[in-house]
Amino acid sequence: MPTDDDGAELLTGAQIGGLLEAAVQHAGGRLVAWELDHVDAQPHRSTTATYAAKVVWPHGERHELLGVSARAQGPTDADARAEIFADGDREVAVWLYPNDPELPGLTRAAYAESMAAILSDYRVVERRLTAPELTLDMMTYRPRRRAVVRDRVAGGATFYTKVLRESAVGPVARRHRLLQEAGVPAPPVLARTPDHLLVMGALPGAALAQALFQPGRPCTAEQLIGVLDAMPTSVAGLERRPPWTDALEHYSAMIAAALPQASSTLDWIGKEVRAGLSGLPQGTEPTHGDFHEGQVHVAGGKVVGILDIDTIGPGRRADDLACLIAHMSTISGMNASQAAGVHALLRAWVPVFDERVDPIELRLRAAAVIVSLATGPYRVQAPTWVSETLAMIDAAGALVRQVA
Template sequence: MNADPDGSQLLTSPEVEDLLRAAVDHGGGSLVSWQLDHVDAHPQRSTTATYTAVVNWPFGRRSELLGASVRVGGRTETDERAVIFANGVREVAVWLYPRDPDLPGLIRAAYPEQVAALLHAYEITPELLDGSQIELEMVGYRPRRRAVLRATVPIAGVRTVFYLKVLRQKLFEPTLRRHQLLLGAGLPAPQVAAATEDFLLVLPELPGRPLAHAIFDPVAPCSAEQLVGLLDAMPREVATLSRRSPWTDAIDQYAAMVAAALPPMEPRLRWLVDQVRGGLAGIEPGNEATHGDFHEGQLFVADGRVTGLLDIDTVGPGRRADDLACLVAHLSTVQRMSSVQAARVSQLLRTWIPVFDARVDPVELRLRAAGVVVSLATGPYRGQEPHWEAETDQIVSAAERLVRSAG
C-alpha cells in the first residue's frame, strides 16, 4: 500500500532531490542547490510544488524554477508535456519553468524578445521593439493553473504597462467571453488588446491604483455602496454562464489542507467546518450575477470611486453574499500590517459591513466570510512564508471570530 498516494510527503521532503537532479540532468545541466518555493496540496488527490534551484549549464550557472506534480490515479494528458519519472508506485511529472505543462503560452510570455514580437504582431506597438526595451516582471504564478506577467514597454516615448494573462486551454474562451460581456455592459473590466492561439490575453493596465494599497489611505478609497452597486450592475447574462462553486462549498477540502500542514489545528478546523456547514444548510445556490472572487486585490480606485475590476474568470451565477463575504474575509486577514494600517482596515470593515448587512443576510455574510477565511489559511504554507505556522494560526482565529459574531 502506498502511504503517500498524493505525493505530499515526497514533494516536500529532501527525498525529492533525486527527482530534481534527474530532471536537470535530463535537460543537460547539473543541480547545485534547491529550496522548496511553493506547495499546492489537495489531500488524497494531487500535490504540485515548485523549487528555486541553482543549476550549472554548459553556458554557465543560473537560477531556475522547477516544478513537480503527483496525482492519485496516475498521469494526465497534459502531464505528457513534462518529463515523467517513476518513484516507487508513483509517477512524478517534472518541468523547468516556463515549460509548465498546462500553460503553453507561458513559454512565450516569459521572454522579453518573444513578448516584443507578440506586441508587434498584434499591432500593440507600432514598431518591433528589442527585448532589452521591455521590462518583464512576474506578478503571480500558480503552477499548472495560471500566471500573470507585467510588461512595461515604451510607446511614443511613454512607458506603458500591459498584463499578460496565461491561461489553461479550457478556461481561455470562457474568460474571453466574460471580458466581452462585462465590457459590453459598461463595467470597468480590462480591455483585451490581444487574444492568442496559445491562450494568452494581453490586457492594458487599468486606471487608478489597487484597492489593496488604498485600504491604508487616511481617507476611505471608495464607499461600500459603490462596491455593492458595481456588483449589482453586472449584466443579467452573467447568471446564464457556468457556475463556479462558492468558496464555502469546499471548506472541508481547505480545512483538510490546513490540518495536513498543521495537525494540532484539526479540532478548531473541524469546529469551523461544522459551524459553517450547519449554518448555511438549506440555502439555495442563488442566481444573481456574481464576480466569484471579489476582494481588494481585484479592484482599482481613484478619486473616491472604483475604476477597475480584475480577474473576471470566475464571473457567473451565485449569491451576492458570496461576493461581499469574500471581501470581508480578505480584509479580515491582511497580514504583516503596522498598527496604523490595522486601524485603518478595521475602520473600513466597521463602516462597510453594516452596508453589506443591509443588502444580504448578516448571519450568512459572516458564515460565508469564515468559509473564505479557511481557504485563505492554506496560503502561508502554500507560499512557504517564513512564519507560516503563526500566520496560519492568525487566519484561523479570524475565521473563528467571524463565526462567533454570527451569533
C-alpha cells in the same frame, strides 16, 4: 503535509532532492542547491510543487524554477508534456520553468523578445517594439493553472498578459467582452494568441489593496456593492462557480493534514457554517466569484475598475462581500497604523453590507473564505506558516462566534 497517495510527502520532503538532481542532469545541468518554493496540495488527489534551484549549465550558473507534479492515479496526458521520472513505484512529472505542461503560452510570455513580437504583431502598440524596450514582471504564477505577466513599454503604456490553459482561454475572453459591452469597467482584451495568451489593457487608478494604506477613504461600501450590481443579468446565465463554502471541507482537510492540532476547531467551524447556511438556495445574482481588494481599482475616492473576472457567474451577493471581508481581515505584514486603518474601513463597510445581505450569512461565508486563505502560508512556504495559519483559523472562528 503527511500523506502518501497524492505524493505530498515525497514532494515536500528531503527525498525529492535526488529526483531533482536526476531531472536537472537529464536536462544537461548539475544541481547545486534547491529549496521548496510553492506547494499546491489536493489531498488524496495530487500535489504540485515548485523549487527554487541553483543549476550549473555548460554555459554558466543560473537560478531556475523547477516544477514537479504527483498524482494518486498516476500521470495524465498533460503530464506527458513534461518529463516523467520514477521514484520507486511512483511516477512524477517534472518541468523547468517556463515550460509548464499545461500553460504552453508561458514560454513566450516569460521573455521580452517574444512578448515584444506579440505586442507588435497583434498591433497592441503602434510601432514595432524591441526586447530592450519591454520590461516584464511576473505578477502571479500558479503552476499548471495560470499566470499573469505585466508588460511595461519604455516611455509608453503598460499591458497585462494572462497565461491560461487551453480550456480556459475562450470562456475568459467571452467574460471580458460581456462586461465591456455592458459598460462594467473590466480590462479590455487587446489580443488573443493560439497558445492561449490574452493581452489586456491596464485599468486606471490603483488597486484597492494599495489604496487601503493611503490617506482618505479609497471608496465607499455603496460603490463596492454598486460595481457588482452593475454586472449584466446575462452573467447569471454563465457556468456556475461553486461558492467558497462548498470547498470548506476540502480546505479544512488540507490544513488538518499539516496541522492536526487545528482539526477540532476546523471541524467546529465547518459544522456551524453548514448548519447556518443549510437550506439557502444557490442564488441567481450576477457575481464576481473572487472579489477582494486586489481585484478592485479605485481613483479619486471611487471604484474605477475590477480585475480577474474569470470567475463571474451566478451566485449570491453575500459570497462576493464575504470574500472581501475575509481578505481584508487577514492582510499580513501591516504595522499598527495600517492595521488600524483597515479595521476602521471594515467597521464602516460591514454595516452597509449587512443592509444588502443577511448578516449571519455574510459572516459564515466570510469564515469559510478565511479557511481557504489559511492554506496560503503553507502553500507559499512562508517561514512563519504555522503561526499565520493558526491566526487565520482564529479569525474564522471569531466570525462564527459572532452569529453562532
